[in-house]
Structure formats: C-alpha cells, structure tokens
Amino acid sequence: MWQTEQQIHRVERVIRERLARLPVGKHPALRWRAKQEGYRDYVFGAKAGPKVDVQNIFHELGHAAEFGAENFATRCVEGSFYFKNRWIEVLGQRYVEHRSAQPTIREIRAIGYQIHFMELAGCKMHRPLLASSIGSALQYMTDWWHVPGEGDAERKANIVLAIMDFSEKIQPQEATDRLEGWLDATTRRWKRQKIDPATLGGING
C-alpha cells in the first residue's frame, strides 16, 4: 500500500519526536531523511522497500551501534555502511561466499541494539513481538541455510531467541555508548575531510 505525502509527514513528525528522546538526540551526526533507504551520505534513512517507517531509522542506528567506533574506518565507506562479504573466485568469476551465518548474526545484533534505542525513544512495544516480526524477515538473508534448525519454522524460532538473548545481554547505556562512538567518529571524519554536514542533506534534530 502506498503512503500519501500526508502520512509520510506524520511519520516524519514521529521520528523527530522519538529521536529527540534519545540520549544522543542532539548529536550533530544524527542526521536522518524519511524517504531514503539505508545509510547514505552519513544520513540515516527511514525507508525499507516502499514504506517509510519509524522502526527503520532505529534499525539503521542499530547497525551503527553494532559496527561501533572501532569499525568506523572500514565499515563507513564514503558515508555508507559497508557490509563486507567474503569473495571467492571460481573459473575467473567472483562470487560472494556464505560459509557461515555471519551476516545473519550481524542482523541479530543490530536488531538487539535497535530494540534498546526504540525503548529509550519511548516507543511502546512488546519485545518478543518486535523480535519475531523483524526476525522473520531474516529468512530472506542469503545465509539463511547456515542458521541452526530443522526447517524454516525452527530456524525462525532460533533467530527470535537469539535476538531476545542478545538484547537482554546488553544494557541501554552500552547501546548508547556504541552509537555515540559511531557518531563521534563521523564528526571527526567530517572535520578531517573538511565536509560540511549541511551539504549532506537530511535533517538534524
């Protein structure tokens, strides 16, 4: 179902209110744009597929926290996330090799951080329900077959358990610190590369 401009404006208003409640809500590197997919030009997007949704912004923030400041140099390439895969060469062709569930594990951890950010932002939610709704999308990951479990239902259940487990292991402060580390690394790079954030677009605050 397509969203009207009016509906998108409403989502924008909610995003602004929610982000303001985060401890890093006023950070200069917390830039966002509703009608953008993923993280581009150092701007967090709220679009996934055809839909602009509050939850998507928090998912992108979850990836930033998951990578953290220590991986900023290798994981933030020209202002976008770099999801590194292992390449193999077979008969002169390059293929992405999925030998493990590493990409899915990264998603599970990102969702764990996302849950904390949504709670800090005051989103009313039921953790297991959120874990199960986002977690079930992971069956479209290319490394799905490496997830332990007999059949899709069992794999899905294991993923939801892993998300719940990870989100319980981390504390809200730790999640915030990791996101802040990423944002601080962003401003340091802007300074070094003489990038004026105003030229990147998106909204700050």
Ligand SMILES: [Zn+2]
């Ligand atoms: Zn993701």
